[in-house]
Every structure is written in structure tokens, then in C-alpha cells.
Amino acid sequence: MVEKKMLFTPGPVMTSEALKAVLLQPDIPHRQPVFEQYVRRIRASLLLLSGADEGYTAVVVSGSGTAANETALSSIVRRGEEVLLLSNGEFGERLRGILEVYGYPLHVLDFGWAQPYDLEGVRRALAEHAGIGWVCMVYHETSTGMRNALDGVVRAVAEAGRRLFVDAVSAIGGEPLNVGRDRIDVCTGVPNKAVAGLPGVSFVIARRSSVPPLGADLPRRNVYLNLQKHIEWADRAEQTPNTPSVQMFVALDAALQELQAETLDGRMRRHRECALIVRQGLERLGLRLLLAPDFRSNTVTAAFLPPAVRVEAFIEAMEARGYVLYPGKGPLLEQNVFQVATMGWIQPEDCRSLLGVIETTLREMGGLTGGGKGS
Ligand SMILES: Cc1ncc(COP(=O)(O)O)c(C=O)c1O
Incomplete structure (x- = not known):
């Protein structure tokens, strides 16, 4: 048996004992009603969860979040249509990777890591380029913990009469989302983040009228990850x-x-409460958080370590005590940033215990000199 660790990571996340127990049942063949009942119920739940109306559909893809993103992005952009990507972190860049491989005419507004969207810039790009059919964005940029300005982008895209793709992979279950009210054309998600499920599948929620049929205008660009x-x-x-x-x-x-x-609402409240405990505790220890309060998501906190402690050594020391945290990605790693994700099956008391362990670890590593108390 694998030793239990506390995962304060943005996926995979900790899951409930009840969820793990559900897997201990007889094997299920997939071309049978028993499986189809699961699919029916999952699709209905996804539509409910995302605020979809009867104009939407939901499908499950076998594969991680990138599979859902590639399924959607390979299958919605018509021949010659231009795409505008909004990027401000690792997962914006991952979308760029997919869009480039499929060879779409691409405009990128790269705001820089952990920098908020410039909505005026988005409006300007849409006004200047009539050929842009799709705008692509990441709702919760997991690499920085930034909740991007979905409302503002929704308005800009609607005013310009274009379509919107939202990577909601780490947002669903953590941040408010209402695809029907906001007329979000396509969004993607996974179980193994704020939904508190297991990795291995992902999903696409799409407005049916925004998914064009395959044909001369929209060639089939792949075999396995095809949305239609x-x-x-x-x-x-x-x-x-x-x-x-x-x-x-x-x-x-x-x-x-x-x-x-x-x-x-209850799930988002719990996530928010956990994030707040962590943020207040880290600040009490004297650590500086990466983002200003208005931009912080409900689930991921990024903070700078004291210069005396290198992030890689800190992560290792925490893991030895049974707590798994991630170092910052990309440029944030050089800036000695680490992440605490409070998503999944995490309770406020787990966050208080985590803070105690962070404090002890930092003290031992010479990163805390004052008498600050984290929990
Ligand atoms: C916002 C976002 N998009 C996409 C992905 C990629 O998902 P996966 O690694 O599951 O393929 C992640 C993974 O953390 C993510 O946080």
C-alpha cells in the first residue's frame, strides 16, 4: 500500500474515501446499458454544473485536460478562420501549443505571467482583425493562481460577435461559471481538480450551434480527439x-x-475558506503572496519563499513530512515561488495542519527568524 500523503497540488487532488470505494465493484463492459446510464447521468450533471441550457451538450473524453482542449480546438475552427489567444501563464501557453500545431492563423495577446488581461487590448484586437472567429482563454490560470477576467472577455467577445473558448480545467467546481447566461460557446474541464475526482478523463461542454458540422469548411483534422x-x-x-x-x-x-x-456554492465556499486560511497563515509567517487580492482564485495560492530557502529543497522537506506542494512553474521557479492548491477533498483543519508543518520546516531551514505564527 502506498503511504498516504496530503496533496496540496492543483491536480491530481485528494478524493473522498467514498469515491475510492465506488471503484470496488464488478467490471463493467462499455457497450452495454450499465455504462450508458453512467454517461447519461454524467452529461446531465455536467450541464447542470456549468449552468448550460438546452442549447448545450457535454461529452466525456478519455484522456487528461489537454485531451479535452485538443478535442475542442481541433474541431471548432473553420478553414481560414483566425484565432485570438489570451495568454498570461503556463496554461495559456499550452493552448498556444495546440493552436500552433493545428496551423490556425493565430493572434496572441501575451500579457506576461501573472499579469491581468488588458480588456481594451482585447477589444482593439477584435476590432482590427475581422477574420478572428474564436477567442481562447484560460479562466483560472493554474500556474499563477489568477482568476482571469471572464466577465470582461465575455462582454468584449459578444459585442464583437465572435465565439469564445474557455479552458475551465481548474475552474470548474472552484469558480463561478454559467455558460448559458454568458453564452460561452465551448469550455473544457476535468474531474481531478476542483471537482475532486480522479484523473484520466476530461470533458467538453459546447453550445451545439457553435460546433460546425464537418465538411469542406471544416475538415476532420484528427482521428481520436474529434468533437463532432x-x-x-x-x-x-x-x-x-x-x-x-x-x-x-x-x-x-x-x-x-x-x-x-x-x-x-458550498464547494466554492469551502475552497475559498481553505484558501483564506492558507493565505492569512502564510502572510502571518511573513511570506509575500504573488497576486493582489482581486486577482486570486478560490483555490490556488502562489507565494515567495524567503531568500534563505530554495524552493526545490523546501518542496523536498515538505514531502518528507507527508505534504506534497508544487514549485512555481516557468519564470516563477527562478523567483523562488511555491504553490499551495486547496482544491479537492481538503478541509479547513487540513489547511491549519499544513501551516504548522510549513512553519516548522521553514524554521528548520533558516527561513524564519521572527516569532511569526502561521496557524
Ligand atoms: C488550466 C489548465 N489547463 C490545462 C491543463 C492540462 O491538463 P492535463 O495536465 O490534465 O492534460 C491544466 C493542468 O493542470 C490546467 O491547469
Whole structure:
């Protein structure tokens, strides 16, 4: 048996014992009603969770969040249509990677890591380039913990009459999302972050009228990760085009049921409470947080370590005590930033324990000199 560690990571996250127990049941064949019932219920739950109306559909893709992003982005951009990408961190750059591989005419507004969107700049780009059909953004930029200005982008895109793709991979279950009210055309998510499920599947929620049919205007650009094919199989028979990751569908269903029982508001409240405990505790220890309060998500906190403690050594020391944290990505690593993700099956008391361990670890490593108290 693997030793239990406390995961304060932005995915995979900790899950409930009940969710893990759900997997201990007889094997399930996928071309049978027993599996189709799971698919039906998952799709309905996803539509409910995202605030979708009857104009939307949801499909599950076997593969991690990148699979959902690639399924969507490979399948919605018409031939010759231009794409505007808003990027301010690692996962904006990952979207760029997909968009470049598919060869779309691409405009990128790169605001810089941890810098907020310039909405005037977005409006200007849309006004200057009539050929832009899709705007792509990351709602919660997990690499910095920044909640990007979804409302502002929604307004700018609607005013300009374009379509919006939102990577909501680490936002769903953590941040407010209402695709129907906001007329978000396509968004993606995963179970293994704020939904508190297991990794291995991901999902796409799409406004049907925004997914063009395949044809001369929209060539089929891939085989496995094709959105039209996933929608066709789901609509026809609550099925998937290929052998799905059956057990992960079962776990996704269980995670969505747990989320519905807690309610989305309740889940977001718990995430916010946990993040607040961590933020206040780190500041009490004298650590500086990366983002100003207005930009902080409900789930990820990025903070600078004291110069005396290198982030890699700190992460290692924390792990030895049973707590898994991630170092900052990209330029944040050089700036000695670490991340605490309070998403998934995490309770306020877990956050208080974490702060105690951070304090002891920093003291031992010579990073705390005063008498600050974290918890
Ligand atoms: C916002 C966001 N988008 C995309 C991804 C990529 O997901 P995956 O690593 O599951 O493929 C992640 C992963 O952390 C993410 O946080």
C-alpha cells in the first residue's frame, strides 16, 4: 500500500474515501446499458454544473485536460478562420501549443505571467482583425493562481460577435461559471481538480450551434480527439467512439454526485475558506503572496519563499513530512515561488495542519527568524 500523503497540488487532488470505494465493484463492459446510464447521468450533471441550457451538450473524453482542449480546438475552427489567444501563464501557453500545431492563423495577446488581461487590448484586437472567429482563454490560470477576467472577455467577445473558448480545467467546481447566461460557446474541464475526482478523463461542454458540422469548411483534422464524433456517439447512444476509460467514468459520476450533494456554492465556499486560511497563515509567517487580492482564485495560492530557502529543497522537506506542494512553474521557479492548491477533498483543519508543518520546516531551514505564527 502506498503511504498516504496530503496533496496540496492543483491536480491530481485528494478524493473522498467514498469515491475510492465506488471503484470496488464488478467490471463493467462499455457497450452495454450499465455504462450508458453512467454517461447519461454524467452529461446531465455536467450541464447542470456549468449552468448550460438546452442549447448545450457535454461529452466525456478519455484522456487528461489537454485531451479535452485538443478535442475542442481541433474541431471548432473553420478553414481560414483566425484565432485570438489570451495568454498570461503556463496554461495559456499550452493552448498556444495546440493552436500552433493545428496551423490556425493565430493572434496572441501575451500579457506576461501573472499579469491581468488588458480588456481594451482585447477589444482593439477584435476590432482590427475581422477574420478572428474564436477567442481562447484560460479562466483560472493554474500556474499563477489568477482568476482571469471572464466577465470582461465575455462582454468584449459578444459585442464583437465572435465565439469564445474557455479552458475551465481548474475552474470548474472552484469558480463561478454559467455558460448559458454568458453564452460561452465551448469550455473544457476535468474531474481531478476542483471537482475532486480522479484523473484520466476530461470533458467538453459546447453550445451545439457553435460546433460546425464537418465538411469542406471544416475538415476532420484528427482521428481520436474529434468533437463532432464524440457528440455523435453520445447523442446516438450515450456512448464513446472508442474504448473509454470505463472506471474513470464511474469515478467522474461519483465525484459529480458528491459535488451536487455539497452544492456548487458550498464547494466554492469551502475552497475559498481553505484558501483564506492558507493565505492569512502564510502572510502571518511573513511570506509575500504573488497576486493582489482581486486577482486570486478560490483555490490556488502562489507565494515567495524567503531568500534563505530554495524552493526545490523546501518542496523536498515538505514531502518528507507527508505534504506534497508544487514549485512555481516557468519564470516563477527562478523567483523562488511555491504553490499551495486547496482544491479537492481538503478541509479547513487540513489547511491549519499544513501551516504548522510549513512553519516548522521553514524554521528548520533558516527561513524564519521572527516569532511569526502561521496557524
Ligand atoms: C488550466 C489548465 N489547463 C490545462 C491543463 C492540462 O491538463 P492535463 O495536465 O490534465 O492534460 C491544466 C493542468 O493542470 C490546467 O491547469
